[in-house]
Amino acid sequence: MFKKFVLKNPYQLFLTILLPFLVSTVLLLFLQSSLLNRNFEKFALNQVYHQQVTDLQNTSQNVSVLEQTARSVSTTAFFDDVIKDLLYTDVGPDDYFKYQNKLQSYKNIYPFLQSIYVYNGEHIHAVPRPEFVYDRNSFDDKGIFTILDDIKNNKSHSIVLRQIPNVLAGISTGAPQSIYVYSYLFFDSQVSSGKVNEAIILNISADWIKQSIQPQSSESGNRIFVISSHGQLLSDDSVHPLLSDLHGQAYIQQINGSKTPAGSMRMDVDGVDSFITYSSTDAFDWKLVSITPYRYIVKDVEKMKEKTYLFVVLFIVGSILLSFYFARRLFVPISMVIQNYNQLELEKRGEYYDRKQEFLRKVIHSRGLLTREYLQNQFHKYAITLDPTGSFLIVLLKIDRFSEFCAKYTRGDRDLLKFGMVNIVTELLAPAYAHECTETGEDQVMILLQVPGMHDPSENRGLALLLQHIQQQTHRYLGSTVSVTCSDTFESISQLNFYYLKTVDLSYYRLIYGHESMIYSEMISVSGRTDEIKYPQERDDELTEALIGGRSENAKQALNEIVAGASSYSYTALNSLFIRLLLLIRHAIEALETNHAMKVDFNFNAYLMKLQKMETVELILTDFFGLFDSLAMELEAKKDNKYMKLLGTVTQIIQRELANPALSLDSIAAEVDLSPAYLGKLFKKHRLVSVADYINNARLEYASHLVVSSKDTITDIMEKSGFSSRSHFFTQFKKVYGITPSQYRTNAKQLG
Template identity: 30%
Template sequence: MPVNVNVSGDNRKLYIKLLLSTILCTILTLLVSSTIYFVNYRNINLNQVYQTDLENLTQTSREVISMTESAQSLTFQLYRNGNISKLMFYENPDIYDTTAAMRELNNYLNSMPYIASIYVYNPKASYVYIASSPGQNGLMTKDELVDKDILNVLDHFQEFKPFVPIPRTYLKNASSTQKSNVYTYLCYDAIGNDNALNSAVIVNITTDWINKDIGKQQGNEASSSFIIDSKGSTLTGKLPNDAEALTAESAITKQIMSNRGSGYFIDKVGGKKSLISFTAPDSLEWRYIRITPYQTITEKINKIRTTTIYIGISILVAGLLVSWHLSRKLYVPIDRIVTRMKSLESDKRNSLFTLKQDVLRKLLQGQEPITAKKMREKRSELGISFDFQSDYRLILLRIDGFQPFLHRHQDDLHVYKYAIMNISSEIVSQAYQVETVDLGNDCIVLLMNVRTAPLDADQSMLLALLKQIQKAVGELLKISISVTYSPLSSQPQDLIPMHRRIIEASEHRLFLGPGCLISAADHQYPETDDYLFTVEKEKKLIDALMAGKVAEAKKLYSCIIEETRPYPISVFQATLSRLTITLNGVLHTILKNNSLDIPISMQLSKNALAKLETIEEIEAVVFELFDDLKKRLDDKRSMKQDDLIRKINDMIEQHCGNPNLCLNWIADEMDMSPIYLSRVYKQNTMNAVVDVINNMRMNRAKDLLKHSDLPIADIAERIGYTNSSYFYRMFKKNYGVTPTDYRKTGLEPGNQASP
C-alpha cells in the first residue's frame, strides 16, 4: 500500500534543502572539474598549436637559410668560373668570352628554378650582364636597365651585409607594368684602400618560394604568417587584414622583439582575439610569425564546455523531477522526527513565554510579592533576569487609534503586539537590560534595568532610543505608538505605584496627541491642587445652545475642556462626564420644546467618549451633535413658515368673495401679528398679501365676464367688492380696459385694439 504522508511546509523546505544540496554538489563538482579540465585542455591545445606553428615556421626558416646558402654557393661558383670572372674584371671582354659567360649564367639560372635572375656587375664595364627569364636578359647599359633600384643598392653596398636577403620589388621589363617581388643576395668585391666596389654578383630569388613555404599550414587556412627583420619591419608573408597593427612601432611587434627566444601570447589583431606564435631570430636575424584566430583554436574545446553545461542542466532537471517524487518516502523518518521536535519546541516556547508574561503581569499589578523567595526562584526558572534592586524604570507603549486598529486587525492583534515587543526589546537592549510585558488592550510595558551611566547621559540616551522605537514601529508595522516613561527607582516596592503613575500619565495623550512622548514626572500633581468647575461658563454654554448660537457654544465647550489640561486626568474625566450629562439634558429640552423627536444619535454616550483618545476626536463628536441640532431646528423653522404660507393662500382662495378679506382679517383669524405675518409672507413669496388678494379677485372677475351673463355689479359683489365703481377702477388699472369693454370685445387684457 502506498504511504500517505502529510508533509508540513517546514519539512517540505527540509526536503528541498537536502535535495538541492545533493544535486548542487553534484553539479558544482561537475562544473568545477569541467572548468579545470577546460582550462588545462585549452592550455594544452594552445601549446600544441604553438609547437606545430613553431615547427612549421622553423622549417621555413631552415629552408630560407638553405636557400641563402645555395645563393652563397652559387655566387662563389660564379666568381670561380673563368668565363664569368672575365665579365667581372675585364673592362671590355671580347665577344667570345661574353657569349660563353652568358651561356654559363643561363645554365645556372635554368638549373635553379627558384632563382628569378642573376646580375654580373663590373663598374668599369659599359654593360650590366643579366640572365633572367622572363624579363630583361643579356647585356644592358645602365640607362637601358629597367631595374633601377639595383643600381641604388650597388651605390650604397656598404649598407648591406653580404648574403643577407634584401626584399625588393622591380619591373620585369620596360614594356610591362607587372612587378616582381624578390629577395636579392648581394656578393661584391671591394678590396682596396678606397674600399670601392670592384665587382658584384646579384642573385634574385622570387618571394613566391619563401611565401609558399610560409603558407604551408596544417589545417588552418584562417592563419596568417609573415616575416619581420631585426628592425621589426615586415618583409613578406600573408599579412592580416589589419596590417597597421603589425608595424615596427606596434605593441605586438614590440612584444615579439623584446623576447629573444621563441614563444607565443594572446592578443587582439584586427579586432579579433588571436594566438601569436613566433620563432627566435635565425642567422639572418629574421623572425617568423604566425597569427591564428583564438576562436578557431578553441572551437572544439568550447563545444565540449557547452556540452558539459547542458549535461549539468539535464542532471539538475532530472534530479529535481526524480527526487521530488521520491523525497517523501526517503525522508519519512526525518519528517516524523522533525515534526515532533518542532512541536515540542513550539509547545515549550509558547508555554514558557505565557508563564513569563503572566508572572511579570502579576508583579506589575501587585498580585505577587516582588521580594518573596519563592517568587525570586520562580523568576529565575522562567529566565527573568530583571533586577529590582538596581536602578530601573518603566516604559509604557500604547497603540494610537486602537479602536479602528482593533476593528481591522482583531485576529492578528497578538501578532502585532508581539512584533512591537520584539522591536522595542531589540532597540532598547543596546543599552539596557529589558523585559517586555503585554498588559492587554493597547498597552505594552518595558521593564528596564539602567546600566552604569551619568543621569544626564542616561536621560538623553533614553529619549533617543524611545524615538527610535516609535520610528521603527511606524516604518515596519505602520503603527503609531505613544510612549510614557517613569522616573528612575531602585526600590522594589516602588514598582506598583510607578506602574499606576505611568498609566495615569499616559492618559494625557488626550491633550498631546498620537505619537507623543510623555514623562510621568511631568504629570505628578499634589493633592492640594483643587480644580474649580466653571459653572458660569457652563450656564453660558446652555444659553448659547438654547439660543441656537452653535459657534459660541463650541468655543465655550473647548474652553471648559482646555481648563482641565494642567490638572490630573481624573479632573478631565469628571468634567467630561458632567458636561455630557448637562448637554444631554439641554438637547432633550430643545428638541422637546420644538416638538421634535429625540433620536438615539442625538444623545452623548459617556462610554463612547471615554474610548476616544484625543481632545480633537471628542470635540468632533460633540460639535457634530451641535451642528445636527442646528440643522434640525432650521429645518423645523422652515417647515413652520411653509405651513403658514400655505394656510394664508388657502384662506385667500376660500374667502376671496368676502368683502372683509384683508391682512388684518387673516391675522385675526390666525391669531397672529399682522406685521409678523406680512413679513414672513413677503420673505417667502416675494409678494404682499394685499397684492395676492387683488390678483385673485381680478382673475375670478375675468373668468365670470367671459363665461357668464351676470351683471357687472353682481360680479363685483361676488368677488368681494361692495362698490361697483371701485371694481371698475381696479379692473381698468390692472388690465387697461373696463369690464364692459372686455366682455364686448372678448380680447385678453393687454391685446385690445388701439383707439
C-alpha cells in the first residue's frame, strides 16, 4: 500500500516520509506557543494587579492624609478663640470682617477646601459667600441643615458627598449652578437633643479627590473610582454619574462581600470583559475600585501570539517548499526501484490468477476425467478450499443487456468490471460458503459453491438473500445488472461439466423471466411441452392482414394473443415461434411492396441475428411493435403521396376550367375517374374545404384581380370568372370583400 502511494507523484514521496515529522513539529509549536501565551497572560495580569494595588494604596494614603488634615483643621478651628466667638456668642456686624478674614485664612492655607461653614444653632457663617452671616431660612445650601439635624446617620468626623450651590454661578462665565463637594463634619459629640447646635463644616473640593485618584494613563481604558460601603459612587466615573447606586452590580456585591481589604477578579462590567482590582481605605470606610478592559492587558500578548502564528505559517510554507524540492531529487531513484518491484509483483500475481482461472475452466470441461489426487494437489497449489468429495452447487451470473454493456465499455474495462463482480461475490459469500469464481464466458461468471447436503437451492432462504444482495451490490457499484441461475445440488465434482451445461441451458430462460431474474431448475417445467407452440390459424391471418392494411395496433394485439401463454413452453419452442413470426412478417412486407410499389428497408437475416441477441420476450415484443409502427408509417406516407398527386391534378383542372360555368365536382370526378362522393370526401379531408367552395373562392380571387388590373366591364369580368348570374356574382363578391366590384375598383384607383 505504501509503495503504491509513493508512486503516484514525486511530492507524495516526501510527504509520506516526513509528513509525521512535519505535523508533530507544527503541533509542538502550537502547543508551546499556547503554553507561553497563557504564562505571559498570567504574568501580565500579575503586573497589572500589582501596579493597580500600588496605585490604589497610594490613593488610599492620600485619602487618609486628607482625613487627618481635615480632622486637624476642624479641631484647630473649633478651639480657635476667634472662631469660638462665632460658635458661642453673638457677633456684631462691625466685627464680621475680622471673623471672615480668619475663616478665609484657613481656606487659603488648605487649597483642597472649597468653603468653610461655622454653625451656632441659629446662624451659619460661610466663606466664601456674598454675605458672611445667614439664618436657616436665608442660606441657599439647605442640604447642610438636613445633615446637621440627623446626627444618628451623620457622626462627627464623618464625610458626606453632596451638591451645593456654586457661588460663582452668574459671576463667572460658564460656571455651573451647583458643584459637588465632600462635606467634613465636626461637632461636639456630646449632643443630647439629637440636633447639632455648634459645628464646623469643611467642604472639600470634589476636583481635588478626582485628581488624586485619576489613572496614570487614559489610553488603557482604566477607570478608578470610590464607592461607599453601601455601593454608592463617591467619585467621578466615565460611565456612571456621581452618587449612582451601584450596589446591584455583581462585581460591587462581590467586592463588598469580600473579607479581604484588597483583591482582584475578572468579570463582565457594563458588557466589557474586565480585570477589577479593589482596596479598602483606612478612612471613611471607602472602597477604591480600578477597572481595566481585559483586552488592553493582553494586547501585547495578542500581538506576540499573532507573530507566533505567522512564524508557524511561514515554517509550514517553507517546509512544504523544501519538501517539493527534495521530492524531485529523491523521487526518480526510489520510484524506479519500487516500480520494478511492483511490476514483478503484478506480473507474478496476474500470472497466478490466470493459471488458477485456467485450471478451474479445465475442471469444468474435464467431464470427470481428473483424478481425486490431482484435484487435491491442484486445490492445495492454488489455495482452493473446496473439498472434491463434498456436495456442490453451481450459480451462474449473467450480465444483462450485454450488447449495451459491450458498446459502453472497452474489452479491458469489461474484464475489470467482471473482476469487480468476482470481488463482490467473494466478499459476500466468503463468510457463509467455501466457493470459487470462474469467468466462463464474456457475459457470465460461474460460482462453484460447497454446500452441506443435497438440498434444493430454491428452499435455501439464506442463499437466496445472499444472491439478491450480490445483484444489488453489482448494480450499485458497477452500474450493471445480472441474472442468476442456480443448478441442482450434485454429489461430486466429477459431475461438474454435466451440471454446468445444464445450468447454461437454464440461463436461457431469462428470455421468459426477464432481467435481474433468479432462475431455479424447479421453475422450468418442460415435460410434454417441447412440441411446437400451437394457436388458431386465424391469428396468423389477422396479423398479416393488419400489417398489409397498415393497422399497427391490430397487429400488436394479434401478436400479443399469439405469444400469450408461451412461457409454459421450452426455450427452444419459444425460439421457433419467434422465427415463425418473423417469416410471417417478411411475407406481409413482401405483399406491401407488391401492392403499393414501395420498398421497405427490411433484411430477414440481419433481423434474425438481431432477434437472437435479444435477452427477454419483452424486448422482442417491443422491437416487433416498433417494426409494425414503422411499416404503418411508411404505408401512410405512400398513401398520402398518392393523394397529393391526385389533389394536384384536381387543382390544375379547376384553374384550367375556371371560366367554364359548368365546372363542378361531377365534371372533375369524371375527368379523374373517381366517384363524386369519394373525391369530395378525399378533397375536404386534405384541403379542409369542399370542392364547390374551393371553385367559388378561386373565381372570386380571379375576379378581384381583373377588377383592379383590367379595364373590362364588370359584366365581362363576371363571365371570364365563370359566374353565369350577375346577382349571384355581386352577392358572393360583397360577402367576401364587403363592397361591390365597382366600389372595389374605385378604392383601388384611389389607393394606387
